[in-house]
Amino acid sequence: MEIDVTLRGAIEALLFVSDEPVSVARVSKILERDQDVVSQMLEMIAEEYRGQERGFQLREVAGGWRLYTHPAHHDAIEQYVLSWDTRRLSQAALEALAVIAYHQPVTRAGINAVRGVNSEAVLSSLIEKGLVKEAGRDRDAGNAILYTTTRTFLEKFGLKSLDELPPLEEFAPDERTEAAIKERFGGPAVAVTEEPDDDSSDLAEID
């Protein structure tokens, strides 16, 4: 198959100047080509970079395609761009973000209820970082502001869409952990049939 190098070049040029993920629809409109053709070409370019072990890669995130450097060269880049901000999110911010990601749209009270602690400061820092935004109000809850995650969130976490979030069920505490917690609060001794002789495994899991 002959490669349409003009189309490939044009797409690469657009990706190169773009400061955000570009959707297939947008590329196809600007270049006046079918979405199918554009889609295929994007896949092909990504595959080419991968196959040739280029220093950059083409990834599909947050509803579009965007060029990134290959993670293998992170250290070199960090040396080169001293000002790179690599500060991580605090544990509190991550927790609040997780609640918003899975429960969106959610009010501040909803976030607080899960975390058991006031999340106001954390919330404004997430908004400031562009990971979370206000999205209307909840009429049923005294017009409280509702929060959702943003496209930047998807991008920073490498997700194509919210559907790609890991299923929350996978992170539910398992039955034994649940039973252990209940028991420690003097609840009805829920069937922990085995002798708790292997405490340590249980305890480690709770941590």
Place this chain on the structure above:
Amino acid sequence: MEIDVTLRGAIEALLFVSDEPVSVARVSKILERDQDVVSQMLEMIAEEYRGQERGFQLREVAGGWRLYTHPAHHDAIEQYVLSWDTRRLSQAALEALAVIAYHQPVTRAGINAVRGVNSEAVLSSLIEKGLVKEAGRDRDAGNAILYTTTRTFLEKFGLKSLDELPPLEEFAPDERTEAAIKERFGGPAVAVTEEPDDDSSDLAEID
């Protein structure tokens, strides 16, 4: 000849994130490779892009090597850039810009102190839009990056230099507010009788 894909990838990654020409000496220092080897590789990458008719090209210009889009796709890029969202600056971005304009050069901590919130995301958006740039480091503040406004900023407002910014005193809270503030400090409510007679000293005080 076998290609050193690791070196090639690392060089490509550096070029990709760079916003200015990168010298052979700089690349060879960061990657700890001989200048000859780096030079050869740069030539080879440039040739590869040419041969494959990529949408970008690697050119040697004054001061080093830099990636550019291929001129063949100029029209497509132009159309793309023209289609960019004309969303105005957010209130947060405007605030950060105002603080930088009047306090420059200023560190991120300095901006945060005035705004009372984290200005990280806002700063990078201002930099992306070409309104603010990094300008050296503050030795007295742990080598924190200093930010200033750009020439683009001056041009947008038709200013010849920063001295032409309107003095902030003209916009200070009125006398009654000021008296109220003083009173709350517990000090005597001194009447503000005199006009500030020397702008420059006042400005210095604000800094």
Place this chain on the structure above:
Amino acid sequence: MAYRVRIDSFEGPFDLLLQLVARQKVDVAAISITEVTDQYLEYVDRMDEFDLDVASDFLLVAATLLEIKAASLLPDEEHFIGEDMDDLSPEEARDLLVTRLLVYKQFKSVAAELAARMEAVSHMHSRQAGLEEGFVGLMPDYLEGLTLRGLAVICADLLHQREVFLLQAEHVAAAPISLELHTESVSRTLAHRGVARFSELLGQDPSPEIVVVTLLAILELYKRGRIGLRQDQLFDDIVVTPIDTIGAS
């Protein structure tokens, strides 16, 4: 604007509680809750400097723990339901707390997974170089409609707000004890002890602030009709009597 003070390595009352629970040996149920409660209170006690919002969250959990603990120690539990949990029996309060802990733990786990993803993605850099010179002129005017005076006003307003904020911060710092919180605490003390003298409510070596806020607290409770006050002589110790105790005796 809220200042967040880190409390050791805990991100909130649930986090602390989970760690305490994890540390404990699986034991007779009743002893467990007692020990967890004591340890929890010990931590809360040690936190001497943190913002009031955080404090109230921790205290709410402490109060709930105490209620569960009290209920588990007493044969007749019905009289030990605090005003806050009107509709909940101690069992329900406990179940609610356990459920919330489990949900919290789930989100804590998924947050760790998200952190790992973010870390991986942070090693891939997008291009931040901005447009090539030839295209810069085509960019939309992000400053459209903004005047120079407008910019100055924004900056002046910020500086002004900051002044006011600093003033308020100072003002707040002078009154670190919340009357509402303290009133609640006095009320709980009285519920436990029945009749008490003012000096007993103060504890040992009270600071002047404690004396003042405790006096305000009993005045507040008196106003709400929750206690009776009696002072036999000028400067005598004030005797504080919860109203429902009066009714019962």
